Amino acid sequence: MSSYYEASARERLHALxxxxxxxxxxxxxxRVVSPHLVQLDTPAAFDDGVIVGRATLDGRPVLxxxxxxxxxxxxxxxxxxxxxxxxxxxxxxxKPAAVLLLVESGGVRLHEANAGLIGVSEIMxxxxxxxxxxVPVVVLDGGQFGCFGGMGIVARLCDAIVMSEEGRLxxxxxxxxxxxxxxxxFDSRDRALVWRTVGGKxxxxxxxxxxxxxxxxxxxxxxxxxLLDTKPDLSLEALTAEHERLGARIEKxxxxxxxxxxxxxxxxxxxxxxxxxxxxxxxxxxxxxRA
Amino acid sequence: xxxxxxxxxxxxxxxxxxxxxxxxNGGKEVAAADAGxxxxxxxxxxxxxxxxxxxxxxxxFLARALAELNPEKVHDLHMVQSVLALPxxxxxxxxxxxxxxxxxxxxxxxxxxxxxxxxNQIRIGAIHTYLELFGRYFVDLTPRVSLVCAxxxxxxxxxxxxxxxEDTPVIVEATAxxxxxxxxxxxxxxxxxxxxxxxxxxVDFVIQSPKPHYIExxxxxxxxxxxEIQVLMAMMxxxxxxxxYEVNRLNHGIGFDTAAIELLLPTYxxxxxxxxxxxxxxxxxxxxxxxxxxxxxFVESVHSFGSELGMEAYIRARPDVFFTxxxxxxxxxxxxxxxxxxxxxxxxxGSTLQIDLAGNSSTATLGRISGFGGAPNMGSDARGRRxxxxxWLKAGREARAGRNLIPRGQKLVVQMVETFREHMQPAFVEKxxxxxxxxxxxxxxxxVMIYGEDVTHILTEEGVxxxxxxxxxxxxxxxxxxxxxxxxxxxxxxRRMVENLRDRGIIRRPEDLGVDKRLATRDLLAARSVKxxxxxxxxxxxxxxxxxxx
Numbered sequence: 001m002s003s004y005y006e007a008s009a010r011e012r013l014h015a016l017x018x019x020x021x022x023x024x025x026x027x028x029x030x031r032v033v034s035p036h037l038v039q040l041d042t043p044a045a046f047d048d049g050v051i052v053g054r055a056t057l058d059g060r061p062v063l064x065x066x067x068x069x070x071x072x073x074x075x076x077x078x079x080x081x082x083x084x085x086x087x088x089x090x091x092x093x094x095k096p097a098a099v100l101l102l103v104e105s106g107g108v109r110l111h112e113a114n115a116g117l118i119g120v121s122e123i124m125x126x127x128x129x130x131x132x133x134x135v136p137v138v139v140l141d142g143g144q145f146g147c148f149g150g151m152g153i154v155a156r157l158c159d160a161i162v163m164s165e166e167g168r169l170x171x172x173x174x175x176x177x178x179x180x181x182x183x184x185x186f187d188s189r190d191r192a193l194v195w196r197t198v199g200g201k202x203x204x205x206x207x208x209x210x211x212x213x214x215x216x217x218x219x220x221x222x223x224x225x226x227l228l229d230t231k232p233d234l235s236l237e238a239l240t241a242e243h244e245r246l247g248a249r250i251e252k253x254x255x256x257x258x259x260x261x262x263x264x265x266x267x268x269x270x271x272x273x274x275x276x277x278x279x280x281x282x283x284x285x286x287x288x289x290r291a
Numbered sequence: 292x293x294x295x296x297x298x299x300x301x302x303x304x305x306x307x308x309x310x311x312x313x314x315x316n317g318g319k320e321v322a323a324a325d326a327g328x329x330x331x332x333x334x335x336x337x338x339x340x341x342x343x344x345x346x347x348x349x350x351x352f353l354a355r356a357l358a359e360l361n362p363e364k365v366h367d368l369h370m371v372q373s374v375l376a377l378p379x380x381x382x383x384x385x386x387x388x389x390x391x392x393x394x395x396x397x398x399x400x401x402x403x404x405x406x407x408x409x410x411n412q413i414r415i416g417a418i419h420t421y422l423e424l425f426g427r428y429f430v431d432l433t434p435r436v437s438l439v440c441a442x443x444x445x446x447x448x449x450x451x452x453x454x455x456x457e458d459t460p461v462i463v464e465a466t467a468x469x470x471x472x473x474x475x476x477x478x479x480x481x482x483x484x485x486x487x488x489x490x491x492x493x494v495d496f497v498i499q500s501p502k503p504h505y506i507e508x509x510x511x512x513x514x515x516x517x518x519e520i521q522v523l524m525a526m527m528x529x530x531x532x533x534x535x536y537e538v539n540r541l542n543h544g545i546g547f548d549t550a551a552i553e554l555l556l557p558t559y560x561x562x563x564x565x566x567x568x569x570x571x572x573x574x575x576x577x578x579x580x581x582x583x584x585x586x587x588x589f590v591e592s593v594h595s596f597g598s599e600l601g602m603e604a605y606i607r608a609r610p611d612v613f614f615t616x617x618x619x620x621x622x623x624x625x626x627x628x629x630x631x632x633x634x635x636x637x638x639x640x641g642s643t644l645q646i647d648l649a650g651n652s653s654t655a656t657l658g659r660i661s662g663f664g665g666a667p668n669m670g671s672d673a674r675g676r677r678x679x680x681x682x683w684l685k686a687g688r689e690a691r692a693g694r695n696l697i698p699r700g701q702k703l704v705v706q707m708v709e710t711f712r713e714h715m716q717p718a719f720v721e722k723x724x725x726x727x728x729x730x731x732x733x734x735x736x737x738x739v740m741i742y743g744e745d746v747t748h749i750l751t752e753e754g755v756x757x758x759x760x761x762x763x764x765x766x767x768x769x770x771x772x773x774x775x776x777x778x779x780x781x782x783x784x785x786r787r788m789v790e791n792l793r794d795r796g797i798i799r800r801p802e803d804l805g806v807d808k809r810l811a812t813r814d815l816l817a818a819r820s821v822k823x824x825x826x827x828x829x830x831x832x833x834x835x836x837x838x839x840x841x
Contacts, residue, residue: 003819006515165841192836199841275841276830 002217004142005166009051009066012102015217016140016224017055017064024053025090026083034077036112045071048079052087057100058225063091066102069145074105076150077112081119088126091135098136098228101158106173107149120150127157131232136160138227140220141209142167146198149173156208159230162223163200163209164216165279170198192275196259201274201282205263206249207291214279249291266291298470305472306495308332313496319448320480321498326356329496333436333472334365340389341434341466344374345457345625346396346664347507347597350440352476352500354379357438362387369393369416371432373424373458373625374664375400376507384413393432394662395419401659408660408732418660418738420667422633425458425626428465437466437473440504443484444477448491451484454598454606454621455506459489461626467493478503485618508600508835510576512550514818520709520752523801523811525551528640528707529560531755531804532748533569536682536703540572542632542669544641548707550580552640557587557817559810574632574669577602577613577621579834583817583827585612594631595623596665605831625665632669637682638703639669643740644712647723648768648780650743650758652706655725660732663740670741672702686747689759701759704741705748710776717778718751719771743767749774753781754800761797773798 002015013022026032028046037044049071055064065087067074076084084101091099108116127137137158141147146168147155155161155169163169172180174188174197187193196202203209210227213219253262263271266289277285294300309332314320321329330353334340342357343350358379368389375381375397383389384407393416397404407413419427428434439462442453452459466473474496475489529552532538543549556570570584571591577599584590594614598606598621606613606621616622632639643652654661676683683700690701708718725737749756749771756770766788773789775781792798801808818824821838 006813006819190836192839192841195839195841201841275839276825 003215004164004217004220005144005215007217008070009068009102009104012217013051013053013055013064013066016102016221017057017062018059021056022053022064023055024051025087026052032079034079034112036077036115040111042111048077048083049074050080050083052083054096057097057221057228060097060228062098062100062228063087063094063096064100064102067104067143067151069104069143072109073145074103074143074151075107075109076105076116076119076123077109078115078119080109081116081123085119085122085126088123088130088137091130092133095133095135098138098230099130100138100140100224101155102140102143103147103151103155104141104143104145105147105149105151106145107151117150120154123150123154124157127154128234131159132234134232136227136230136232138162138224138230140224141169142200142213142215142220146170146173159232160210160227161203161208162211162213162220162227163203164213164220165195165200165282166215167200168195168198169200169203169208174198196275202259202262205266205268205286205290207245212279212283219279253291302470302472305333305335309496319491319495319497320446321496323352323498323501326353326498327359329474329498330356330360331364333474334360334368335435336365337367337369338435339369339371339432341428341437341462342370342372342380342383343437343439343458343462344372344376344380345455345597346374346376346398347509348440348455348457349377349505349507350438350476351377351379351505352498352502353438353440353474354383357388358382358386360388366390371424371428371434373421374398375404377505378403381407390414391416393417393419393424393427395421395424396662396664398661401661405658405660405732415660418662420663421625421665422629422668425461425629428461433469433471434462434466435471437462437471439463439473439475441475441477441489443479443481444475444494444497445481445484445491448475448494448497449484449487450475450477450489450491450494451486452488452622454603454623456488456623457597457625460624463489463493472496474498476500476504485620486616488622506600508838510545510578510599511601511821511834511838512545512547512578512580513821513838514550514554514580514816514823515820517547517551517554517813517816519811519813521548521551522555522813522815523806523808524548524707524709524750524752525555526559526806526811526815527755527801527804528552528705528750529555529565529569530563530806531799532638532703532705532750533560534563534565536637536685538569538638538682538703540636540680541570541638541640542574542636543578544639544666546642548642549640550578551816553578553580553584554816554818556584556589558815560589561587574628574636576623577606579821579824579832580818582824582832585609586827587817594628595621596625596628597623601832601834604833605828608831629665629668632665633671634673634676636669636702637680638705639666640705640707641666641670642707644718645720645723645725646706646708646718646749646771647720647743648771649764650706650746650749650767650771651723651739652741652746653723653725653737653739655723655728655738657724657727657731660728663738666740670704671745672704676700676702686759689757693762701747702745703747704745705750706741706746707750710751710753710778710781717780719775719778719780721780751776754798755804757797757799760795766792766797770797
């Protein structure tokens with residue numbers, strides 16, 4: 001078993017796709033670095049914290065991107081964003097079986113916030129354009145920094161999200177919520193609270209993550225293969241149904257204070273035991289009870 | 292005729308002043324709201340007071356009550372306590388309730404302590420090791436009043452400390468048998484206790500505190516934070532020291548370096564065929580990182596200074612390994628475990644902040660008076676030891692070979708450090724910061740954690756230096772420089788001499804030890820996350836929230 005959580009973005013790419021199949025576009029040797037960080041006298045990365053390229057998955061061609069949390073928490077800057085947009089645009093021409101985004105990002109890079117914000121909006125637009133042309137976009141989220149801010153929105157615009165329990169998904173990160181709303185609202189140092197609020201299990205129970213897997217690269221690989229045949233559906237009916245589902249969700253759970261209350265309301269027996277369960281046992285325990 | 296009973300009569304006078312505050316049932320129970328009044332009634336200016344501040348559990352309610360006393364009525368107290376951990380421990384000085392201090396360790400309050408010392412608001416008698424301070428409780432620092440802490444009391448004043456017994460027995464013993472007064476804060480008052488740790492006859496007053504006392508989880512190290520360098524160093528420790536000396540009785544420090552060793556026992560040490568040959572008996576707190584080694588059958592016994600939050604159910608389920616009472620919960624004892632660590636262990640291994648060219652090591656930094664705790668008792672040769680063991684004899688032989696000395700053994704004292712610590716500060720220095728601190732705080736001596744003459748091995752990512760085999764001060768210095776990497780001290784090595792020391796086996800690199808650096812990855816750890824530790828414990832370990840990521 002090889003931990004997805006502990007691996008670097010490059011290790012994930014090499015272990016997840018068919019052996020030797022990964023080919024990188026704009027590799028570090030091209031030295032395409034952030035123009036903004038240099039001006040601020042801040043260390044840059046030769047790949048600007050994201051690796052894009054092509055690979056095969058179970059023999060099928062895919063375009064892939066992996067964000068590196070180890071560089072500025074995977075935050076999106078101008079070059080970083082442009083690489084992701086370029087990959088998605090390329091997919092519109094090449095029509096691969098799918099695009100896989102191995103996300104790990106705290107959101108927009110504050111050092112180049114305007115460029116990063118524009119980058120994120122372009123990524124969103126590109127994801128939707130690509131999906132409307134029938135190419136599915138699948139997100140894998142199990143890294144140390146989770147997936148927050150602009151990338152959290154991007155993730156929810158895609159066709160499917162695979163998470164491990166260790167993965168996290170949200171808009172504002174725990175520290176941001178605590179800083180703006182106070183420790184009474186959200187204690188970011190209560191790590192059990194953090195994980196049961198933004199962690200993979202809760203996202204799976206709420207229906208935001210489509211698959212929950214063990215923290216193991218081969219488990220992510222198997223889940224990704226399974227999702228290759230997802231058919232994007234951006235029809236009005238599908239969107240209306242999704243909105244109705246979200247409306248019903250807020251009605252049902254909006255007044256509850258804690259994830260445990262929601263799990264209880266979903267009819268999970270002994271919700272306090274869910275955090276300890278391994279992925280397989282967890283899926284079995286919540287089978288048919290997801291929102 | 293001289294009055295030989297002044298202390299007992301003084302005690303009676305104090306008890307009489309407090310009598311009105313004690314409720315029925317033998318007159319020991321005092322309401323929490325009356326805590327301040329009780330302290331005012333029993334304390335006299337200039338009293339020696341022990342406020343139970345351990346490095347884990349804290350008599351926090353009584354600490355607050357003491358700090359809030361009126362300094363016009365209660366002042367110039369002489370605090371004799373092992374650890375200053377809470378802000379209130381310093382507040383009592385800042386507010387003028389106390390003025391003199393004898394202690395061991397002040398970790399979290401070290402900065403404030405230094406400030407008050409330089410402002411002359413605290414006079415420090417001495418900074419002790421634990422055993423020293425406990426010893427002085429029975430010689431010249433006997434507390435007049437002790438404020439201690441327990442899980443529960445019954446109506447007769449018997450105390451149940453739970454797994455964190457820690458310093459309570461030694462404090463109460465010294466106070467109660469010298470006509471002092473013992474006040475205990477407890478989390479609950481029960482009709483019958485799971486077991487009696489302190490007999491009620493030794494306890495004068497019991498107060499149920501509004502909130503359970505604070506316990507610090509001090510010994511939990513998240514395996515996720517162990518680096519591959521630490522894995523490499525742990526491999527060298529196991530192969531180059533544990534295996535070669537057959538170390539079976541030992542104490543570990545609390546850092547990530549030694550946690551890595553604990554997590555390599557079921558994997559790397561097992562692969563070397565060392566199970567049953569090393570690491571069988573421990574003087575150690577119940578480190579969660581030890582769970583995989585216990586489950587793998589490496590560990591036969593563990594006696595502990597204190598407990599560790601979250602380990603209660605696991606300990607209860609492993610009574611063959613831990614010391615537990617008839618009720619099933621652990622009983623720890625800091626004084627006895629320190630004595631065990633000093634006399635009954637063959638090895639201490641731990642980390643430090645600075646090592647000088649003579650091997651002296653210190654954790655002192657300017658502006659912080661942090662004290663010692665237990666490391667100096669663990670990390671010093673027990674010159675009163677007389678029983679032999681293979682590890683002790685081999686170390687003694689190495690130190691004496693070729694010299695006309697009567698045979699005796701020696702304890703292994705290993706300092707394990709990366710050559711650079713946080714913020715690229717070199718761990719090896721020409722002169723310890725302790726010198727500057729001693730000068731600025733007017734201390735008699737620079738505060739040295741472990742003296743160079745006691746250190747037998749220094750282990751860094753560059754290799755192991757065996758100081759037992761050095762014959763001159765110069766050899767010793769070069770042996771230390773020879774493992775000090777790219778620090779200025781390391782760069783200042785005499786290359787020829789270091790190569791010569793390597794030829795003689797005094798310095799050994801990973802390749803000399805047969806340690807394959809390519810194997811030094813986190814995959815070698817028996818647990819790579821706190822959750823892995825929970826899994827290894829069969830779900831019995833219940834880590835504090837701050838260590839979870841689930």
